[in-house]
Amino acid sequence: MTSKDNLIKLLLLLSTVFSVLVTVLIVLSMLSETLRFFSFVSPLEFFFGAQWSPQTALRSDQAGSSGTFGAVPVFTGTVLIAFIAMAVATPLGLLAAIYLSVYASPGIRKSFKPVLEILAGIPTVVYGYFAVVAFSPLLREAGNALGLDVASESALCAGIVMGIMITPFIMSLSEDVMSAVPKSLIYGSLAMGATPSETVRKVIIPAAMPGIAGAVLLGISRGIGETMIVVMAAGLSANLTVNPLEAVTTATVQIVTLLTGDHEFDNPKTLAAFALGFALLIMTLVLNLAAQHIVKRYRERYA
């Protein structure tokens, strides 16, 4: 009996080790391809170059076949779109969470929860389709009415749609952290004659600030890793701009365009995708670890 038990235990342990192995594999495979990429292209050019046009490296015998791999415009585009998304998602998610937990009647709360669950459950490819077919034309018309020239693949369009996608995420996270604020603080504030909004703005939000910051960091991490919305609604060419009305590209868009189709692994064009992916992985990991650290310390404070 014990030998069978030990065998089962061993199997369980092995599968646990495997899940760690996945992370190791992710990091190792990305790292090795990235190092190979840096044997073609210097890291200095990649991190500080302002020119991104990998598509010229189509054939090795072509003139100017090396392509240019300055990733600065790609990263600014990524950050710009994630920033617009968070500018939409943070107020929307936070206000919705506050309204639901402070003002809403149980009836409204009950009927609104499914709406957010649906928004959270819609696949991102559907958001992408919506951005292209409905939202982008709408935005262009609104821009024309205001006398602005909005590009059809503007950062604004992708950013706003992505923001709506992240809203339920921010909302449920901030609702969690706000409900962790001790009731004694809230009742104390109300008993002193503060209105509900004053209690929210001056007591609940400052107390829950670390948790909300953690939620925003996780939201940013989702925004920069999001793929389908930007692949469908954002641009392909890497423009170095912070104007939200123009088309920009993101790291995920570049990974998809570089890797769809045939690829050989000895050319910098393919390997560039892995370098971008590695940078993406590092960014999201740092954001997640920071967010987890902040939230953990926050929970300990009120535990």
Place this chain on the structure above:
Amino acid sequence: MLDIFGRRAKIAFRRAQRNKNPFVFVADKTPEQKWLSWRKTKEAIFRQCGLAAIVISCLFLGALLFSIIGNGYTAFQRVHILLPVEFSADILDPQGTNDPDAIGSADYRKIVYSALLEIFPEATERREKFDLYALTSKGAYYQLRAMVLENPRLIGTKTELWLPAASNVDLFIKRNSLSTDDEIASYKINGRQYAWLKRLIEKERLKTTFNRALFLNGDSQEPERAGVMGSIMGSVFTIIACIAFAFPLGVATAIYLEEFAKENWFTDLIEININNLAAVPSIIYGLLGLSIYINVMGMPRSSALVGGLVLALLILPVIVIATRNALRAVPKAIRFAALAIGATPVQVALHHTFIYALPGIMTGVILGVARALGETSPLLMIGMVAFIIDVPRAITDPATTLPVQIYLWANNPESGFVENTAAAIILLLLVLAIVNAAAAWVRQRFEIKW
């Protein structure tokens, strides 16, 4: 009713103030009162902001569903034209060989063309004929070919048959609310074709029927023949591979961590690791699949197997976390009772705790499957975006999944594909709704409240 502080009292108060009525004493507002009313205004503004946030997200969801259903509902119907088809032996089998190869390679276009000319004999010039022939879909030829190959005795007979209309005719008839020439032209239909279509309607030779092709066909270059069957089978195979891999692994990991692992640095590491895996962007898993499964292990590119294994890594943390929560919810008393009657720790874990936690685990697995079903980007990395006409029959065949099919169709600028895309999205959302409902049902029906 005495209404000292209420609305009516306020109105009377203001009226008295405005009229400067000397018989009503109106005191100026004290600074405290002004401050209080300003605070109340701020309160109202804040509250309205909260409501606005909710209204905006509801509006957005409404707009999303409205635009998708508005674009997609027409795709569930197709326009067919009734034509007098003559399976003439001169065209199909001139030598009278009855050889299936010869019959299969015959020119079925001519049969459709002569049927069209029989209805509209006035089309004599080349350009007129060209316009006329453009009314039917290429699908009509394939349909006739399949009919003849199935039943060669049709050769030499003549019947009235409903044949599919071309994509632009199909859209034009389905959205039949056109008045101006511009609108007609936007469907690439000229005046001649418009007149013919009108006569077809008068003769009752046009009908709109349920679009079976959308459900039964694989992908196609022509929007009127393209269907989701191939991608649905691809999704099924992918999910099978995904569950077969992720379920045992995820559950075993969770059982080990929850029941056997001691608290040490290794367990902490695994914990941090799993939490972070859940937040890694999905496209990174695609890159991993490309470099490990395809380049190192040499698995078949574009296959549902690789897709399933990539998605398995993606939902592994979801399953682990759900299983751990379910195991944690099982009371200690169950474990102690089993230990007390002589069960070994492994038996306690597998025969008791696991069984009681099973409904919670299943809910987590189903939610993980829902996530895998809607995932697109990692599959783009491993080549599941190929244009695949055949419905996949095995797990190693090249395949796409439903969300990837949506992405592919959304990239196609033809207007027929816009409605196909929306229809495929409607199907995907329905599937996801069913899967989520299943999870809710399992939770309600089987989960044990301790």
